[in-house]
Amino acid sequence: MQNTQAKSDLAIELRSLTKTFGEVVANKDIDLTVKNGEILALLGENGSGKTTLMNMLSGLYRPDKGQIIIDGKEAAIHSPHDAISLGIGMIHQHFKLVDVLTVQENIVMGTKSTGKTATQLNEEILSISSRFGLLVDPRRKIYSLSVGEKQTVEILKVLYRGARILILDEPTAVLTPQETEKLFAILRKMKEDGCAVIIITHKLNEVLAISDRVTILRKGQSIATVETAKTSARELTELMVGQAVDLSIARPPVKDNGALLDVHHLTVLNEEKVKALDDVSFSLRGGEILGVAGVAGSGQKELCEAIVGLQPVSGGAILHRHTNLVGMSTREIIKRGVSMSFIPEDRLGMGLVGGLGMVDNLLLKEYQNQPGLFVNRKPAQKLAHELIKRLSIVTPGIYTPVKQMSGGNVQKVLLGREIASNPRILITAYPVRGLDINSSMTIYRLLNEQKSKGVGILYIGEDLDVLLELCDRIMVMCGGKVTGIVDAKSATKEMLGLMMTGSSQEEAMEHV
Amino acid sequence: MSDSRQSMIRVVKRTAIPRKTAYLIRALAVLLALATGGLFILLLGHNPIEVYKSMITGSLGTKSALRETVKMTIPLCITALGVTLAFTMKFWNIGGEGQICMGATAATYFALFHYDWPPYILFPVMVLASMVAGGVWGMIPAVFKAKFGTNETLFTLMLNYVASYFIQYLRMGPWMNPQSAFPQIARFEKSARLPMLFGVHVGWVFALVLVVLVFVYLRYTKQGYEITVVGENENTARYAGMNVTKIIIRTAFLSAAICGLAGMLQATGADKTLSEAVTGGAGFTAITIAWLSKLNPFAILLVSFLFGMLEKGSGTIQSLFNISTSAAEVFQGIILFFVLGSEFFINFRVMIGKGGVKHER
Numbered sequence: 001m002q003n004t005q006a007k008s009d010l011a012i013e014l015r016s017l018t019k020t021f022g023e024v025v026a027n028k029d030i031d032l033t034v035k036n037g038e039i040l041a042l043l044g045e046n047g048s049g050k051t052t053l054m055n056m057l058s059g060l061y062r063p064d065k066g067q068i069i070i071d072g073k074e075a076a077i078h079s080p081h082d083a084i085s086l087g088i089g090m091i092h093q094h095f096k097l098v099d100v101l102t103v104q105e106n107i108v109m110g111t112k113s114t115g116k117t118a119t120q121l122n123e124e125i126l127s128i129s130s131r132f133g134l135l136v137d138p139r140r141k142i143y144s145l146s147v148g149e150k151q152t153v154e155i156l157k158v159l160y161r162g163a164r165i166l167i168l169d170e171p172t173a174v175l176t177p178q179e180t181e182k183l184f185a186i187l188r189k190m191k192e193d194g195c196a197v198i199i200i201t202h203k204l205n206e207v208l209a210i211s212d213r214v215t216i217l218r219k220g221q222s223i224a225t226v227e228t229a230k231t232s233a234r235e236l237t238e239l240m241v242g243q244a245v246d247l248s249i250a251r252p253p254v255k256d257n258g259a260l261l262d263v264h265h266l267t268v269l270n271e272e273k274v275k276a277l278d279d280v281s282f283s284l285r286g287g288e289i290l291g292v293a294g295v296a297g298s299g300q301k302e303l304c305e306a307i308v309g310l311q312p313v314s315g316g317a318i319l320h321r322h323t324n325l326v327g328m329s330t331r332e333i334i335k336r337g338v339s340m341s342f343i344p345e346d347r348l349g350m351g352l353v354g355g356l357g358m359v360d361n362l363l364l365k366e367y368q369n370q371p372g373l374f375v376n377r378k379p380a381q382k383l384a385h386e387l388i389k390r391l392s393i394v395t396p397g398i399y400t401p402v403k404q405m406s407g408g409n410v411q412k413v414l415l416g417r418e419i420a421s422n423p424r425i426l427i428t429a430y431p432v433r434g435l436d437i438n439s440s441m442t443i444y445r446l447l448n449e450q451k452s453k454g455v456g457i458l459y460i461g462e463d464l465d466v467l468l469e470l471c472d473r474i475m476v477m478c479g480g481k482v483t484g485i486v487d488a489k490s491a492t493k494e495m496l497g498l499m500m501t502g503s504s505q506e507e508a509m510e511h512v
Numbered sequence: 513m514s515d516s517r518q519s520m521i522r523v524v525k526r527t528a529i530p531r532k533t534a535y536l537i538r539a540l541a542v543l544l545a546l547a548t549g550g551l552f553i554l555l556l557g558h559n560p561i562e563v564y565k566s567m568i569t570g571s572l573g574t575k576s577a578l579r580e581t582v583k584m585t586i587p588l589c590i591t592a593l594g595v596t597l598a599f600t601m602k603f604w605n606i607g608g609e610g611q612i613c614m615g616a617t618a619a620t621y622f623a624l625f626h627y628d629w630p631p632y633i634l635f636p637v638m639v640l641a642s643m644v645a646g647g648v649w650g651m652i653p654a655v656f657k658a659k660f661g662t663n664e665t666l667f668t669l670m671l672n673y674v675a676s677y678f679i680q681y682l683r684m685g686p687w688m689n690p691q692s693a694f695p696q697i698a699r700f701e702k703s704a705r706l707p708m709l710f711g712v713h714v715g716w717v718f719a720l721v722l723v724v725l726v727f728v729y730l731r732y733t734k735q736g737y738e739i740t741v742v743g744e745n746e747n748t749a750r751y752a753g754m755n756v757t758k759i760i761i762r763t764a765f766l767s768a769a770i771c772g773l774a775g776m777l778q779a780t781g782a783d784k785t786l787s788e789a790v791t792g793g794a795g796f797t798a799i800t801i802a803w804l805s806k807l808n809p810f811a812i813l814l815v816s817f818l819f820g821m822l823e824k825g826s827g828t829i830q831s832l833f834n835i836s837t838s839a840a841e842v843f844q845g846i847i848l849f850f851v852l853g854s855e856f857f858i859n860f861r862v863m864i865g866k867g868g869v870k871h872e873r
Contacts, residue, residue: 330753360737
């Protein structure tokens with residue numbers, strides 16, 4: 001009796017699920033359970049198999065071995081369609097929405113909605129959205145929505161399809177602290193409604209804030225499942241990494257070397273002739289780390305690109321030691337010791353060439369300084385071996401295409417190259433994007449090393465906790481404007497969050 | 513645990529494949545192609561073994577057959593080398609046909625009107641003119657791509673027709689041979705025909721030299737490195753301070769210039785006149801050759817020779833067994849189908865039945 005009772009309580013039960021890709025075992029004998037009305041956090045470093053596991057649940061991959069039991073019945077999920085009919089809805093990290101269509105059209109797309117009028121559909125959507133507090137007007141077009149609202153639409157989309165089991169893959173990566181709070185409120189409502197929620201993340205504070213239980217994956221295996229109320233960030237990290245990790249980031253004091261980069265009233269128009277940067281002014285000193293905080297798409301990319309001459313500038317000046325960089329070619333700017341590394345969402349987009357090995361990637365900026373017609377790969381080979389040793393990069397060989405290396409190693413190659421060029425100014429955007437804790441710590445250490453050498457570092461980040469710990473000052477951007485530059489030692493997360501959504505520094509300080 | 517729900521056939525991406533296995537698969541594909549082609553020949557009422565035998569003897573068996581095969585290989589090899597430059601940059605130059613036409617036309621101008629120049633001036637001028645003409649023909653789409661973001665695939669393709677009809681216009685109009693009853697261009701004077709070496713026009717020397725040059729250019733020069741980077745990731749190239757526009761235009765020019773050279777060699781060496789047929793379809797076949805060779809110049813040499821054999825052999829069986837040209841083309845298609853299809857099995861592994869998943873450590 002008790003046994004059957006317990007069984008029907010479980011929304012999902014996975015029994016020794018295994019998945020291999022070629023010779024790589026991505027998931028090995030994974031056991032996992034989620035109850036109805038429960039939020040389970042799935043925690044693990046990169047490459048620990050979280051995404052593979054969830055892709056099996058959502059029908060994108062098929063397990064090689066093991067069972068998936070949904071609501072007490074063994075289920076065969078052969079396609080995303082199967083997953084939906086079982087009530088499983090997946091919210092991907094990158095939104096899958098059609099920009100030019102309305103919210104309503106995006107939500108009903110692909111469902112059998114024939115014969116229903118737009119008003120009927122809108123009512124259906126509104127009834128779901130009011131139940132969970134998902135506030136968004138179904139008639140609006142997707143492109144007019146904020147990031148947080150787009151995510152709301154994604155959630156509505158799966159709920160409309162009748163999902164009772166929700167899987168969210170790193171949902172907070174693109175949200176401000178305030179938006180994250182809103183999302184968590186929605187998730188709690190779903191939980192009250194009896195839905196089962198799995199949230200994938202590697203932000204420990206969020207795990208502790210939202211989940212009931214945590215399952216930790218390491219190297220494709222489920223290491224442990226703990227109750228959130230009975231655990232701590234320290235314990236979770238140890239389980240995740242397999243050893244104790246010092247989570248504190250050092251912030252050596254600034255040895256002021258004077259201003260290295262003065263940006264005055266910089267304005268940049270994007271392709272649609274909209275101001276992507278609007279009257280941005282700041283100054284970067286040697287030996288400091290200036291953080292840049294902002295919701296994704298607030299002008300960070302344009303700022304990086306404008307400084308190194310990749311974006312046409314329509315107004316203002318960028319002064320480096322009294323020379324204006326505006327109008328110079330990228331080549332000339334690189335020669336002046338300005339180095340930029342931007343880790344886009346796909347990691348390789350700008351800075352590295354995925355199909356080439358370490359050697360050819362290290363040559364990228366260096367080769368033009370070589371004399372003659374031919375490329376000399378010797379120095380790059382030497383540098384490759386040096387970097388492998390110094391940054392403990394794991395790769396089968398210096399000619400292995402970098403896209404075959406793991407994310408952390410790829411980023412070490414990129415940052416390693418930039419640092420090896422002995423820059424005066426180091427611009428780095430999202431250098432720890434998607435990295436595990438150990439690799440992130442290595443990157444912070446590298447940046448601090450450069451800082452103590454007197455390099456001026458512009459650090460564009462997404463994790464506010466890290467920005468507050470690592471940087472000396474933080475510039476907050478919203479919609480292409482600078483809403484304030486604050487001292488990182490006295491600033492708070494809430495303050496940054498408010499400024500990221502457009503409040504001025506004074507308003508934000510009053511509020512907090 | 514039971515695995516009753518496992519599907520019977522699964523496709524798994526291979527991580528790495530030993531070279532030996534890869535070649536084994538390719539060899540198997542060729543054998544299968546021959547077997548299928550054999551069935552086809554059988555259906556036509558001929559003995560496949562006889563037909564195959566005569567294809568080989570017809571393309572390699574005698575000195576003159578071998579010379580013909582080499583002659584057919586030359587434009588294929590050179591054009592494939594040309595498009596390889598563009599393809600490495602992921603610039604889809606499918607305008608080889610047009611570039612061959614333009615190169616041939618430029619050379620023909622000098623062959624028709626300046627055949628009295630001393631050969632040490634005439635031939636270098638023809639080489640240069642054909643490369644410039646072909647190169648410009650390929651550069652036009654590149655300039656438009658770089659400046660306005662047009663699609664080079666369509667653009668290069670359409671220019672093929674322009675070039676081809678341009679030759680037709682010359683043939684029927686200004687350059688028509690008045691002594692001929694047909695609208696055709698006169699055969700070139702002896703002094704404007706490419707000299708022979710070992711019984712084949714010297715185009716083969718050009719081909720061999722180009723194989724080495726293109727290999728070295730792509731592998732060891734700065735410009736070759738730039739081509740690879742731009743092809744892989746334009747954003748990264750720009751970020752590293754490369755002048756992407758310049759690289760695209762320069763590479764398209766070089767790629768098309770080599771194709772133009774093929775046109776000159778074909779007109780002055782093989783055809784000894786100019787007509788739209790100067791390309792012999794080499795501009796398109798070269799694309800297949802370049803991909804089959806995985807853009808490796810030495811492989812291109814080998815593969816284009818095999819294609820030359822296939823073409824010559826098809827000609828032989830046509831005259832010997834009265835198998836029509838179309839049938840010969842079907843046969844070529846069968847071989848291509850299998851060989852290109854085998855790449856799938858080199859990149860993926862198909863597993864049949866349950867289990868079969870080994871947990872190797």
